[in-house]
Amino acid sequence: MASKESFTLDPGTRALLHDLKISAAHVLRRAQLPAGLFAQGAVTMTTEEYYRFWEALDAEAADPDLAVRIGRVLSAETFNPPIFAALCSADLRTAAERIATFKPLIGPLDLDITSDHTGLTVTVHWPDGPTPPPLLAAAELAFWAALARIGTRREVNPTHVAMRRAPQPSAETTSYFGTRIRQGDADAVTFSAEDASLPFLTEDESMWDFFAPELRRRLSELEASATTADRVRAALHERLPAGESSINAIAAQLMLSPRTLQRQLQAEDTSYQAVLSDTREKLARRYLADRTLPTSQVAYLLAYDDTNSFYRAFRRWTGLAPEAARNSSHLTPA
Numbered sequence: 001m002a003s004k005e006s007f008t009l010d011p012g013t014r015a016l017l018h019d020l021k022i023s024a025a026h027v028l029r030r031a032q033l034p035a036g037l038f039a040q041g042a043v044t045m046t047t048e049e050y051y052r053f054w055e056a057l058d059a060e061a062a063d064p065d066l067a068v069r070i071g072r073v074l075s076a077e078t079f080n081p082p083i084f085a086a087l088c089s090a091d092l093r094t095a096a097e098r099i100a101t102f103k104p105l106i107g108p109l110d111l112d113i114t115s116d117h118t119g120l121t122v123t124v125h126w127p128d129g130p131t132p133p134p135l136l137a138a139a140e141l142a143f144w145a146a147l148a149r150i151g152t153r154r155e156v157n158p159t160h161v162a163m164r165r166a167p168q169p170s171a172e173t174t175s176y177f178g179t180r181i182r183q184g185d186a187d188a189v190t191f192s193a194e195d196a197s198l199p200f201l202t203e204d205e206s207m208w209d210f211f212a213p214e215l216r217r218r219l220s221e222l223e224a225s226a227t228t229a230d231r232v233r234a235a236l237h238e239r240l241p242a243g244e245s246s247i248n249a250i251a252a253q254l255m256l257s258p259r260t261l262q263r264q265l266q267a268e269d270t271s272y273q274a275v276l277s278d279t280r281e282k283l284a285r286r287y288l289a290d291r292t293l294p295t296s297q298v299a300y301l302l303a304y305d306d307t308n309s310f311y312r313a314f315r316r317w318t319g320l321a322p323e324a325a326r327n328s329s330h331l332t333p334a
Contacts, residue, residue, distance in 0.1 A: 009045055009053065010080040010106070014038040019073040022061055031056035051133055058135040065172040067135055071142030072176070075150070082106055083147070085211035088204040092148050092156075093120050093196040102215050109140075112238060119159060120196035123188040125237050128282040131289065134165050137187045138173075144189045145177060151200035160190040164290055183292060185301065228264040229275050236279045245303040247272045281317045284310075288326055295322045 017024045028037055031052045037043055045053065058066060082102035089095040093115050100111040100122075112123040124140055126132050141161055148156040157178025166183045167173065174180045235253045239245070250272070251261040265271055280302045287298040299310035314322050 009037075009043045009050065012080060016070065016073065017057075019075075020061070020066075020069060022057065027053065027056045027060050030060055047127055047129055051130060051136070054133040054136040054139075058133060064167065065170055067138030067142045068170075068173050068176040070139045071146045074143065074146040080106060081211060082215055085208055085215060087147070087151055087200065087202040088208040088211070089151070089200055090203050090205075091197050091200055092151065092191060095147065095151065095200065096120060096122055096144075096196075102219060105215065105218055110234060110237060115196065117193055119190050119193045121160075121188055121190040123186050125186070128233075128279075128286070131165070131286065134163070134167060137163055137165065138167065138181070141181075141187060141189045142176065144191075148191065148195065148198075151202050152195075152198045153201050154198065156191065156195045156198065158189045159192050161188075163187050164292075185293065185297070227268055228261070229268055229270055232261070232265070232272065232275045233279050236276065237283075240280070240283070240303045241301050243300075243303050245276060277313070277317075280313065284314060284317075284322070285325075288322055291326065298322065 014024055017027065024038060025035060028035055031049075033045075033049065033053060061069075063069065082105050083099060085102075086095040086098045089098060096111075096113050096115075100113045103109065103111050109127065110125040112125060114121040114123070122144055124137065126137075141158075141163070145156065145158060148154075159179065161177050161179055161181045162184025163181055164184065164187060166181045169180050231254055232250055235250045236245070239249055239253065244250075247258045247261060251258045254261065256264070262272055265275065283302060284298060287293050287301060288295075293301075295310070296307050299307045302310060304310040304313070311321060314320070314325070318325055320328065
């Protein structure tokens with residue numbers, strides 16, 4: 001089972017590479033990973049190894065539209081159990097909520113699902129540390145279009161697709177999504193409310209009832225192994241962009257009282273303020289590495305009341321102003 005520092009490379013990846021006509025052996029060699037990796041079933045990798053695999057896949061294929069090719073060849077047979085089970089849902093909206101719940105069983109990236117009368121948006125939050133390879137981020141977004149089409153048997157197109165490192169416009173990519181990938185503050189894909197509610201022809205609640213107890217059991221085991229500090233960091237990743245950084249807001253999300261939350265953190269030799277500061281620092285380094293984000297926007301994403309408060313905090317962490325850090329090596333993960 002994957003920890004917050006690791007991803008699970010699903011056995012279905014081997015079938016996916018076969019369908020893409022890409023040599024698994026060549027990709028593993030290029031990524032400096034064991035040649036017999038896929039013979040081991042589900043393989044847990046460090047984040048660095050997982051990212052290296054995707055970078056090697058990108059280099060081996062040498063195809064700027066590889067994410068689209070991945071989306072086109074995806075099938076239910078290549079899905080792992082949580083996603084296969086989500087295909088049993090009534091519609092894309094329900095499937096997205098279920099996948100977001102069980103995504104930690106697949107890897108430590110988190111999904112934020114926003115659904116209202118205007119549409120359904122899936123936003124990907126990556127773990128602290130190195131920036132994910134562009135191919136991995138693009139493939140994650142292509143997956144959602146593929147899932148909608150497999151479930152509905154219709155050519156469902158997103159209304160908006162955005163990436164923090166958007167690729168050069170491509171006719172193939174635009175054709176696949178039905179819209180071009182735009183530069184954005186996060187990797188996210190949006191579907192219209194109508195498309196998000198289209199019935200899945202794969203709906204099978206009896207199959208979901210079969211899968212769900214085991215998925216919940218595995219998720220409970222994973223969450224039980226997570227520290228309180230891990231859970232606070234995960235909640236902060238979700239709440240900071242919404243402008244919420246108070247212990248009251250985070251404790252409420254974790255269904256704890258602020259006093260209980262502080263007591264649990266103290267038992268782990270830390271405090272809420274220490275976890276908040278550490279999370280903000282790591283996110284600040286990641287955001288500032290993206291030169292398209294103005295400093296004022298970074299301050300906003302970290303839930304600071306004003307830019308000056310962010311400047312003071314960043315100087316306290318690094319001894320540098322944010323602009324100076326952008327031109328130095330101080331943006332490597334802390």
